[in-house]
Amino acid sequence: MSTVDPQQARREREARYRGSAVALTMTVVGAVLVAAAGAVGGLAVSEFVLRFRMMMVNSVFSDSPDPETHWWAVPGAVFGTLVAVSVYAQWNHRWSGRTTDLVGLGPMPLWFVGATACTWWATTTQWPAPDRVGTAVDPTFGQDEPWGIGTWIWYTSVWWLPGLLTVVTVLALVAGGATRVGRGNRRARLADVLANGRRTTGEVTAVSGGTTPDASRTLLRWTCSFVDLHGVRRWIERTEGFAHGTAPVLGGTVTVLYDPARPGDRKRIFTTTGSGDEPEDFIRPGTT
Numbered sequence: 001m002s003t004v005d006p007q008q009a010r011r012e013r014e015a016r017y018r019g020s021a022v023a024l025t026m027t028v029v030g031a032v033l034v035a036a037a038g039a040v041g042g043l044a045v046s047e048f049v050l051r052f053r054m055m056m057v058n059s060v061f062s063d064s065p066d067p068e069t070h071w072w073a074v075p076g077a078v079f080g081t082l083v084a085v086s087v088y089a090q091w092n093h094r095w096s097g098r099t100t101d102l103v104g105l106g107p108m109p110l111w112f113v114g115a116t117a118c119t120w121w122a123t124t125t126q127w128p129a130p131d132r133v134g135t136a137v138d139p140t141f142g143q144d145e146p147w148g149i150g151t152w153i154w155y156t157s158v159w160w161l162p163g164l165l166t167v168v169t170v171l172a173l174v175a176g177g178a179t180r181v182g183r184g185n186r187r188a189r190l191a192d193v194l195a196n197g198r199r200t201t202g203e204v205t206a207v208s209g210g211t212t213p214d215a216s217r218t219l220l221r222w223t224c225s226f227v228d229l230h231g232v233r234r235w236i237e238r239t240e241g242f243a244h245g246t247a248p249v250l251g252g253t254v255t256v257l258y259d260p261a262r263p264g265d266r267k268r269i270f271t272t273t274g275s276g277d278e279p280e281d282f283i284r285p286g287t288t
Helices: 006-017 021-057 073-096 107-126 149-155 157-196
Strands: 198-207 218-227 233-242 253-258 269-272
Touching: 006 073, 021 073, 021 107, 021 149, 021 157, 073 107, 107 157, 149 157, 157 253, 198 233, 218 253, 233 269
Parallel strands: none
Antiparallel strands: 198 218, 198 253, 218 233, 253 269
């Protein structure tokens, strides 16, 4: 039997990791692993498309050997991605001390950066050329056939496949940047309200369901009410993710943090089902 509270020990361990060189190094390692897993995924996609490309641009009687493929690419991409994202997220949280979001790039843009880079490399350096551009050469019966529009489309996959992934990568980076800006603004508002706002007790008036131990977080739609400094009762409705055991309970109380100068501004109202001793208590994934 242990004489140490495991929850307290975990909090102390996490506090030691916050801002440490070890956590930062492991975060960078996790980011590299995510990009590497994306590269393996890009290799798998490029080899899949290459098979169809060669079947279309060459005759069925072609003497050219089938392109070599790596059987481990698909399972490696799947399992590698799961492991890499887990490592990156865990150490990113430990380094930043945040539990609801990640600092820097998210795993999806990192994955697509690796996938795009590997796909460009594979299509431009590893893909074999067709027997003859514009014609499916039949060395057995001499029945050569000119390419149709569909075949030309498959031929140009050497450019449009990595180009498509490049567009997706750019969109992922832009979306990630917009999300980070939004989260940064939310944290700035929270810091301001923590410094200049007021705390009060709110009552939970509606909850859409409950959490489950099988999920790290459960998305719930819930409503609470509170009375502001001027005696006006206000309601706030949100959809947020809660860890098991931390969800609001119908009729229960929550801590409400709000700006008395703008009590009706829902973006400057924050709630927590905990003590609210840490700023992170007021930040949850979901509506802002």
